[in-house]
Amino acid sequence: MVKKKVPDWLNSSLWSTTPSAASSSTATTDTNIFDHHSPTTASPPLESPINPPLPPTAIRDEEQQQPRHHHNHHHPQKPEIKDKLSKSSIVDDDDNNNIIINNNYSDDNIINNKIIITNNDIRNVDDDESSAEDISKQALLLTELSKKVINMGELRRIASQGIPDGAGIRSTVWKLLLGYLAPDRSLWSSELAKKRSQYKHFKEELLMNPSEIARRLEKTTVLNNDNGKSESRCVLSRSEITHGEHPLSLGKSSVWNQFFQDSEIIEQIDRDVKRTHPDLHFFSGDSSHAKSNQEALRNILTVFAKLNPGIRYVQGMNEILAPLFYIFKNDPDEEMAACAEADTFFCFVELLSGFRDHFCQQLDNSVVGIRSTITRLSQLLKEHDEELWRHLEITTKVNPQFYAFRWITLLLTQEFNLADSLHIWDTLLSDPEGPQDGILLENGSLMVPPVGYKPVQYWTEETLLRVCCAMLILIRRRLLAGDFTSILKLLQNYPPTNISHMLYVANKLRGQPSH
């Protein structure tokens, strides 16, 4: 057993496994700064019986219709849910509405995580209370989704608490949140058909190689070498080429030349696609599913690169694309799953539109570029936790670029496993405060916008920064105790954490700090 003494921070009630400790902990031991304004901040926009969502590890029986083989290969970084603890899942300090999912820490400072989800696993270890809440959330969402005209504000409110994994809800909700589906249900079929045919068109136009292009152009001019069967020997006739279109052409407008110039990008895309989520069978491996999924990713990224010559393809876009495609492809509705590629393309464009500037190197130093966003994160941290900020920026000189760059540009997909990323994205995409997708009337209701209006994505960035800030604050003890190397190590391999709690803290950062 252990010989050395467990450090104090590990013993804090936050990590405690005993029910008594859990009941008294409010998960604010590391976040003392919130204490004085917790009574005063408005409680998170929840009705009290509904607790913040459990991490996606708790999946109900009925929802497990679709195969979940991919979960087999999640990183073993999930907190384990214990029966006895969830009973005391906290609704204490009413306005704190916390759930403590205990992370098991053994005495040896080794995190005792286990892979939770296996094939068709019914991970319903929890008691009725939390699953009831899960059902009710699902029911709420389903009700909302089945309305003829969906109230986006309401949807955002519910979705920001996390979307349950089953019944393809997430797929539909994300499409709504990203503006791909209009709030008015009656328009869905026509819109979808239009978009999907548009994507098909893009693919045909842009993904054709020059031989095929030449062949298509030629169909009009008939060359019948085959019909010279009567003459079994002849000199083959030469024909002129149009517009100097030959494979070695160096002309700018030449189809061939463009093809070869694009081939570099296509190779890069290919390399990255092969490296996406190597642990998930959905994306990698030799199965035909994996291959066709990779093919879809490749197509989407290539079409995007060709349609956007200004930004082309930048490494990392594949990581942002992967969760979208994963969700849409796993939609239990067959028709939706079949057209997942087209749907993902448009949603990807929409999602990226808010963050494009992060990928453009020329804009790095500008007001909209990544540097300025990182500075904003720094500011946010300074506002909410000056001590930590000072320690990081000044004492240990950890340049936020070293860790925040990846957090921000890749929307946290690389810091957490897929399931956690999905949960975080639920919150990122559905910020209830932000959306200018309607006009707020005086009586508090939202007037639904005309069809075709898309919500602005910029507020997603605000949420993202808050989450990043929360990530820093949650491990402040370790950061404050660390030096440059250990801090960087910690932040570049962010330790496994309770996602719901993290999102809760992020939410709390919304108000102005009172210190």
Add this chain to the structure above:
Amino acid sequence: MVLVLALGDLHIPHRAPDLPAKFKSMLVPGKIQHIICTGNLSIKEVHDYLKTLCPDLHITRGEYDEDSRYPETKTLTIGQFKLGLCHGHQVVPWGDLDSLAMLQRQLDVDILVTGHTHQFTAYKHEGGVVINPGSATGAYSNITYDVNPSFVLMDIDGLRVVVYVYELIDGEVKVDKIDFKKTTAATHSAH
């Protein structure tokens, strides 16, 4: 969509110093998947240069080649097509279609590429197609001094081949193309 470059009879350095500049500017690495060379390079430096254009290089021996290790004939399969390669000085009369057709039947290929005459030709007969890419440098031949530099680029796409003929005429590069399909039925039908 496989690009195959066919050229030969450069006779560097004995009869020509180098490829024409306009040809050289077009031949950049990364575009071509295979190179087949009929022979008479004649020196190793040319071999190395061709290797930089494309790593997959096939050469047959011409009578002036200094490297005696090149084979007399070569066959390879690219896509749906079988290609045969031979310098052509062995086939007498030089450039005669019947004799070349015999060689083609011997090698059992769809496309036979030979050189030696330094004249571009492209024939079709029952056995298949015979292509002579000419001399890439315009070096004089055994028969004539009047030679235009030329080479051939084949775009093999399934059962179809588009042959692009590059010639340097009066200092300008002219490109023509020839299109033919391979019939899947046996080509040796009795006529």
